[in-house]
Amino acid sequence: MEISEVPAPARMAGLPSWLLGQTAAFAYRLVSEQMAALNARPYHYRLLVALDELGPASQAEIGRRSGIHLSDLVTAINELADRELVLRAPDPADRRRNVISLTPAGRRHLRQLGKRVVRAQDQLLAPLDPAEREQLTGLLGRVLDHHVRRNKSGS
Amino acid sequence: MEISEVPAPARMAGLPSWLLGQTAAFAYRLVSEQMAALNARPYHYRLLVALDELGPASQAEIGRRSGIHLSDLVTAINELADRELVLRAPDPADRRRNVISLTPAGRRHLRQLGKRVVRAQDQLLAPLDPAEREQLTGLLGRVLDHHVRRNKSGS
DNA sequence: CAGATTTCAGTGGAACTGACATTT
DNA sequence: CAAATGTCAGTTCCACTGAAATCT
Secondary structure, eight states, rough: OOOOOOOHHHHHHHHHHHHHHHHHHHHHHHHHHHHHTTOOHHHHHHHHHHHHHHHHHOHHHHHHHHHHOOHHHHHHHHHHTTTTTTTEESSSOOOOEEEEOOOHHHHHHHHHHHHHHHHHHHTTTTSSSSHHHHHHHHHHHHHHHHHHHHHHHHH | OOOOOOOOOOHHHHHHHHHHHHHHHHHHHHHHHHTTTTTTOHHHHHHHHHHHHSSSSSSHHHHHHHOOOHHHHHHHHHHHHHHTSSEEOOOOOOTTEEEEEHHHHHHHHHHHHHHHHHHHHHTTTTSSOOOHHHHHHHHHHHHHHHHHHHHHHHO
């Protein structure tokens, strides 16, 4: 991901959708770079966070919580299970299910990733002071909320 | 693109990078949907805007201006040339080059796309009043600027 | 049987890499 | 020859579809 050096065609530069896309790309890259140092991908962090908040859970539950597609979850869990950061065990109570749980190593990994995510946020928002950072997250949160609610009812 | 219904795991919901990614995804989808009605993709709009600002230009120039990768440009121009929205002609002055130019139909197409892009922005920012919209674009612009400048020198 | 869960194979767009031929 | 240009084939990542097997 080298990302266009943004010659900023005049007509694009003012478009919120374009600004969002470009900024999100930088954000994603910063986070990815931080993760890569621990051989991790953003999906791993999202998954581990969801798992940490849920406790041992089925893949379907993790999918709903993390927003990761079920088919992608399979892959991500495979990757994490191979490194013994999570454990995948059949649920004796419901044999359709796998119960996924964090291992101690997984918990450590999550903490390391967390630190790096924070670092990436700081790099991302470097030009903004704390008040402005809150303004930005506040505005984004409201926009996002609006669309999330619309989509929930629509599905 | 159905997009996760965003169950907003607590630890993600506050992360600017996550908010940006999610919001950008909605923005991208809104723009894409608007374009799809005219059998167009976002790449087409970016390309046509660049071309309109440049006037007849080589593919390399369009790539630099639009931020679209040269190899992707080939495809996008093929698609637009097939519909006679742009014209690809060899440059007599430099036979390595193709000169790409807008046809009248391409210009009309661009105007139609422009209207739809505006509509998408409005859908995107629906929950914000005009002052807040400016705040958001202002903050995003500053963040983006910071990273663009960093990357320009670094390449 | 409907419905949920897990898995797998595959699609599509965006962005990129690498190689190549051609021309300046 | 180095550099620029255009083309093509292929890769990676995210997000998603569709289908199947298994189980409640």
